Amino acid sequence: MRLDGFNKKTGIFIITYHILLVVAWILYFSFYTPSVAMIVATVILYFVTGLSITGGYHRLYSHTTYKTNPVVEAVILFFASMSVQSSALRWSFEHRLHHAYVDTDQDPYSINRGFWYAHILWLFKKPAEIDRKVVADLAKNPLVAFQHKHYLACMLTSNIIMFLFVGWLLGDYLGAFVLSWWTRLFMLHHSTWFINSLAHFWGTQSFSQEQTAVDNYIISLLTFGEGYHNYHHTFANDYRNGIRWYHFDPTKWLIWALNKMGLAHGLKKVNHYHIKERLVAARKNETLEKIAESFESRKEELTVYISKASETICTNLARARKLVEEYTRYKKTKQASAEILKQLKTEIKAVKRTIREDWKTCQEFSKHIMNGKDPIQQ
Ligand SMILES: [Zn+2]
Ligand SMILES: [Zn+2]
Known part of the structure; x- marks a missing residue:
């Protein structure tokens, strides 16, 4: 050198x-x-x-x-x-x-x-x-x-x-x-x-x-x-690395x-939902690249699947973020009744559960693709 x-x-x-x-x-x-x-x-x-x-x-x-x-x-x-x-x-x-x-x-x-x-x-x-x-x-x-x-x-x-x-x-x-x-x-x-x-x-x-x-x-x-x-390197302004x-x-x-x-x-910390969105986007990009490279004949169907799955997770992440913000604001300002707070909490739990399940499915799909297997045809 x-x-x-x-x-x-x-x-x-x-x-x-x-x-x-x-x-x-x-x-x-x-x-x-x-x-x-x-x-x-x-x-x-x-x-x-x-x-x-x-x-x-x-x-x-x-x-x-x-x-x-x-x-x-x-x-x-x-x-x-x-x-x-x-x-x-x-x-x-x-x-x-x-x-x-x-x-x-x-x-x-x-x-x-x-x-x-x-x-x-x-x-x-x-x-x-x-x-x-x-x-x-x-x-x-x-x-x-x-x-x-x-x-x-x-x-x-x-x-x-x-x-x-x-x-x-x-x-x-x-x-x-x-x-x-x-x-x-x-x-x-x-x-x-x-x-x-x-x-x-x-x-x-x-x-x-x-x-x-x-x-x-x-x-x-x-x-x-x-x-x-x-x-x-993705979020360099976060005081945490792990x-x-x-x-x-x-x-x-x-x-x-x-x-x-x-x-x-003034500790800087990247928002949890933003981090999750990034994870989903990175996984989608990686999977799309592999689909384009190894699944030429099934490219369209697989691309649609992973794109839609990622989009659903991101939509739900945005929804969960909004609900949590709403809940925190109501709790702080004491503007909502205990009943409304309870409803919001239940809703948040349900959205988070859906995100977890969808993310699991999405990861499994991606894992199959990365291993060169078609997850839809199996
Ligand atoms: Zn470096
Ligand atoms: Zn650095």
């Missing part, structure tokens, strides 16, 4: 840091056994610095999915500086380009240039000049501007402070250096890079098939909840907890 404009500084840093780390591990584990306390400290720092990237650089700065106060921002920027992933301004600039031009040549870490390019090799390229228009809002933020201007000092200071603190606290400076600093950094770098590589490579595409982002529970375990990347309660998304839980503590506000 050709790399135009090799970024010497970063390239040499990344290569040297990986080679030396392997040597450090061999030497360290040959002579020492890490204490449980040191392992715990490493894991805690891995989580804190990781969440400062996903909850700070990503969901706060790049996508402005919530707002917070300057004290929380300062804490985020301190730990994010420890993550050695460039300043919030640069990170967000590149990430906003990634979303705007995903999978094209203007995407800084496009998966279409190869898995390893998206994972790490893109860092070997000279970084593009930051276009202030893309991050005008962030450039005006004094804390972000300060961290950008003094990034090297912020990065070194935060790391040195934490290394000295952990070394002093646990009476083990060597362990603090090899494990809580270096190994933690290595794990964090690769988990962040996985979002650009694995999360565009291995998983399902329930919300949109127009771009390469995928949803994958396992990737979420490695990336503090960022593995629901297909959803994220929308179900059982989706592993610690970043979402952190933002939610900050909100409950009064430290975050």
Whole structure:
């Protein structure tokens, strides 16, 4: 692969840091056994610095999915500086380009240039000049501007402070250096890079098939909840990436907890019915494509079936949404009698049941088509 404009500084840093780390591990584990306390400290720092990237650089700065106060921002920027992933301004600039031009040549870490390019090799390229228009809002933020201007000092200071603190606290400076600093950094770098590589490579595409982002529970375990990347690329202004309660998304839980503590506000969340509509549309498009590709002789009948089924679900979704809004409004303003509220509740339940059943049938139909079987003729 050709790399135009090799970024010497970063390239040499990344290569040297990986080679030396392997040597450090061999030497360290040959002579020492890490204490449980040191392992715990490493894991805690891995989580804190990781969440400062996903909850700070990503969901706060790049996508402005919530707002917070300057004290929380300062804490985020301190730990994010420890993550050695460039300043919030640069990170967000590149990430906003990634979303705007995903999978094209203007995407800084496009998966279409190869898995390893998206994972790490893109860092070997000279970084593009930051276009202030893309991050005008962030450039005006004094804390972000300060961290950008003094990034090297912020990065070194935060790391040195934490290394000295952990070394002093646990009476083990060597362990603090090899494990809580270096190994933690290595794990964090690769988990962040996985979002650009694995999360565009291995998983399902329930919300949109127009771009390469995928949803994958396992990737979420490695990336503090960022593995629901297909959803994220579809609804980037949602503070959640994993929308179900059982989706592993610690970043979402952190933002939610900050909100409950009064430290975050204005959390953006995409409407439930809108998400469902998108799911139905994506499933329909995927099925239609397969019908056109593999069911030439039965194309018309199958196309009519899936189109009608999707339309019915969407009509009922719009109806359920309207009824729920009506019910909430009546309840709030106390404008309706208990009898009317009861009727509305029953109606909502019935529409939701119909949606569930229709969606199940629609999914089964689609599954058959995707497997190359004709569901109507069976
Ligand atoms: Zn992406
Ligand atoms: Zn994003």
